[in-house]
Amino acid sequence: MSTLGKAGRRVRTALQLLRYFASSQRYFLLPLVIILLLGGLLLIVTGGLSYVAPFVYTLF
Amino acid sequence: MAAVLGISGLYHDAAAALVVDGVVVAAMQQERFSRVKNDAALPKDAAFACLKWGDLRPSDLDSVVYYEQPFQKLERILLSSLRGFPRSLRQFPRAIRSQLADKLWVLDSISELLDVPRSRVHAVGHHEAHAASAFFVSPYERAAVLTLDGVGEDITTAIWLGNGNTLTPVATTAWPQSLGLFYAAMTAWTGFSVLEGEYKLMGLSAWGTARYRERIDRVLRLQSTGEFELDLSYFDQFNDTELGFGKRLEQLLGPRRQPNAPWDLRVSEDQHYADVAATVQQVTEEAILGLARRAQRETGASNLCLAGGVALNALANARLAKESGFARIFVQPAAGDAGGALGAAILGSIVRGDARPEPLTTAALGLPAKAAEAVELAQQLGLSTRRLQDPASTTASLLSEGKVVAFVQGRFEFGPRALGQRSLLARPDSAETCTRLNAVVKERESFRPFAPSVLASACGTYFDMEPNDMTPFMTTVAVARNDAPHPLGAVVHRDGTSRLQTVTAKSASSLHAVLNGRLALGEAPVVLNTSLNGRGEPIVASASDAIAFLLSHQVDALVLEDVLVNKPL
Numbered sequence: 001m002s003t004l005g006k007a008g009r010r011v012r013t014a015l016q017l018l019r020y021f022a023s024s025q026r027y028f029l030l031p032l033v034i035i036l037l038l039g040g041l042l043l044i045v046t047g048g049l050s051y052v053a054p055f056v057y058t059l060f
Numbered sequence: 061m062a063a064v065l066g067i068s069g070l071y072h073d074a075a076a077a078l079v080v081d082g083v084v085v086a087a088m089q090q091e092r093f094s095r096v097k098n099d100a101a102l103p104k105d106a107a108f109a110c111l112k113w114g115d116l117r118p119s120d121l122d123s124v125v126y127y128e129q130p131f132q133k134l135e136r137i138l139l140s141s142l143r144g145f146p147r148s149l150r151q152f153p154r155a156i157r158s159q160l161a162d163k164l165w166v167l168d169s170i171s172e173l174l175d176v177p178r179s180r181v182h183a184v185g186h187h188e189a190h191a192a193s194a195f196f197v198s199p200y201e202r203a204a205v206l207t208l209d210g211v212g213e214d215i216t217t218a219i220w221l222g223n224g225n226t227l228t229p230v231a232t233t234a235w236p237q238s239l240g241l242f243y244a245a246m247t248a249w250t251g252f253s254v255l256e257g258e259y260k261l262m263g264l265s266a267w268g269t270a271r272y273r274e275r276i277d278r279v280l281r282l283q284s285t286g287e288f289e290l291d292l293s294y295f296d297q298f299n300d301t302e303l304g305f306g307k308r309l310e311q312l313l314g315p316r317r318q319p320n321a322p323w324d325l326r327v328s329e330d331q332h333y334a335d336v337a338a339t340v341q342q343v344t345e346e347a348i349l350g351l352a353r354r355a356q357r358e359t360g361a362s363n364l365c366l367a368g369g370v371a372l373n374a375l376a377n378a379r380l381a382k383e384s385g386f387a388r389i390f391v392q393p394a395a396g397d398a399g400g401a402l403g404a405a406i407l408g409s410i411v412r413g414d415a416r417p418e419p420l421t422t423a424a425l426g427l428p429a430k431a432a433e434a435v436e437l438a439q440q441l442g443l444s445t446r447r448l449q450d451p452a453s454t455t456a457s458l459l460s461e462g463k464v465v466a467f468v469q470g471r472f473e474f475g476p477r478a479l480g481q482r483s484l485l486a487r488p489d490s491a492e493t494c495t496r497l498n499a500v501v502k503e504r505e506s507f508r509p510f511a512p513s514v515l516a517s518a519c520g521t522y523f524d525m526e527p528n529d530m531t532p533f534m535t536t537v538a539v540a541r542n543d544a545p546h547p548l549g550a551v552v553h554r555d556g557t558s559r560l561q562t563v564t565a566k567s568a569s570s571l572h573a574v575l576n577g578r579l580a581l582g583e584a585p586v587v588l589n590t591s592l593n594g595r596g597e598p599i600v601a602s603a604s605d606a607i608a609f610l611l612s613h614q615v616d617a618l619v620l621e622d623v624l625v626n627k628p629l
Contacts, residue, residue, distance in 0.1 A: 009168040009178050017164070020131045029138050039160055 066405025186212025193403030210240030268334030286354030394475030456577030480571025
């Protein structure tokens with residue numbers, strides 16, 4: 001499977017996640033979810049957890 | 061008509077299960093392939109093994125179903141972290157890191173792992189998967205279903221009504237009110253590993269007296285309605301994800317027992333832990349009993365199915381059978397997270413219009429061990445082998461001589477129990493056998509019991525119980541009879557009970573033949589049956605695993621299909 005295909009699937013999942021939290025009862029969690037997704041993007045860009053973990057800790 | 065693969069994984073004891081046209085074709089745990097006990101990794105090997113057994117390629121699958129809803133799980137983690145703020149701050153990064161690393165994208169990962177279109181990968185609820193894994197393979201057309209575990213997405217306990225090919229939710233209990241959390245925290249307090257040592261706590265309970273009821277009642281309050289309430293001040297699930305209990309619990313019950321310290325129940329300190337274990341077990345049983353009675357009230361059903369990790373508490377299941385008022389109770393052998401894969405596959409199959417599967421009669425849903433491979437490997441290692449005309453009678457004779465036999469027959473079992481396909485067999489009569497096996501072969505705590513397998517037709521002669529829907533899968537206990545015609549000292553626990561397996565030709569044909577062989581020799585149609593693994597190892601799967609086990613443990617012989625491999629002198 002191509003890297004592009006993998007990235008595409010994760011983008012679709014991220015959008016589904018945003019739609020899930022955007023529903024009426026969960027909208028207040030959306031800001032947190034967006035920050036988390038940005039953190040997830042960092043993970044993808046930097047290629048691993050061990051490297052990025054301190055960023056995540058700093059964010060929260 | 062559909063081919064559906066169910067997947068559980070990323071939390072504990074990953075597994076895959078294949079259902080084709082409403083038939084359960086295969087179900088296997090990843091640990092049997094990776095050789096990592098309770099392996100949580102996405103079960104690639106198990107998934108491909110299921111497909112190979114079903115003679116399918118991934119592209120033949122109509123659907124792949126994961127046993128948990130990732131978004132709901134994330135929502136619960138976020139909500140409980142907000143509610144627990146600021147105590148949750150310590151655990152939050154760890155939880156989120158774990159979600160972002162793989163759990164959130166699990167359906168994408170499964171699609172890539174199997175090379176199936178993402179549109180064919182779906183998710184069902186964790187407790188729904190548990191409920192399906194029990195009800196849809198049970199012998200009941202209509203039943204109450206009780207699912208109990210640590211936590212699914214956001215619920216810990218659920219009552220369902222199963223009717224034909226439908227499951228309807230009736231009531232739920234939300235996290236963190238969790239019997240699984242309670243039992244796991246008490247397991248950690250007793251010095252055992254969480255998600256592994258719960259059996260040990262149950263075994264230890266028989267050595268104690270339930271004399272801490274007033275104290276444990278403060279931790280877990282039972283209500284007359286069947287509901288329960290944990291006093292969360294005794295727990296520390298936000299700060300300590302390893303132990304789960306807090307300082308207040310240690311103030312109430314004393315300090316946690318040091319992990320891996322040797323046990324001596326003649327010493328008052330260790331007896332104290334046994335007494336707490338007995339009390340915890342008593343309260344847990346009453347909590348489950350209350351939930352079962354509530355399930356009966358709310359569903360009006362006369363039969364009960366149980367699933368979830370807590371449903372592997374065989375003592376509690378026996379108490380349910382006696383006191384809950386249900387006519388029949390069914391607990392399938394992989395009631396924990398591994399079973400979620402089976403439930404997910406069945407749910408996916410039913411959604412596509414297939415009928416529910418036939419009732420489960422055997423746990424042998426894995427791969428067979430190859431005799432030719434065993435012979436070749438044994439010869440390379442210089443071990444003597446012999447082809448047997450009648451493996452069952454040879455095994456029966458070896459047992460009569462007091463030998464401990466590794467017994468590998470047919471497809472390996474699904475779930476944590478060895479049920480005659482990957483078993484270690486020994487004579488059931490002498491308590492010395494129990495001591496020897498615990499100390500030398502299994503290298504485990506001396507207080508832990510061994511289970512008997514008994515010919516189903518002779519069950520009532522040796523135990524105060526006739527076979528029921530749980531006994532083929534070792535998910536309940538029975539009291540051993542004092543007037544049994546043969547002694548069963550190796551397989552009766554301190555409290556007089558045995559976690560027995562009743563054996564028929566349909567449930568475990570090779571073990572059935574061994575028990576008949578013992579009968580022919582004038583001995584009890586009962587054997588000590590324990591899982592074919594050493595300390596910290598998964599149960600043996602393949603022929604090479606079996607030979608490795610023979611060489612590294614103090615057993616006398618291996619009977620693998622029709623091949624006898626002798627231990628080198």
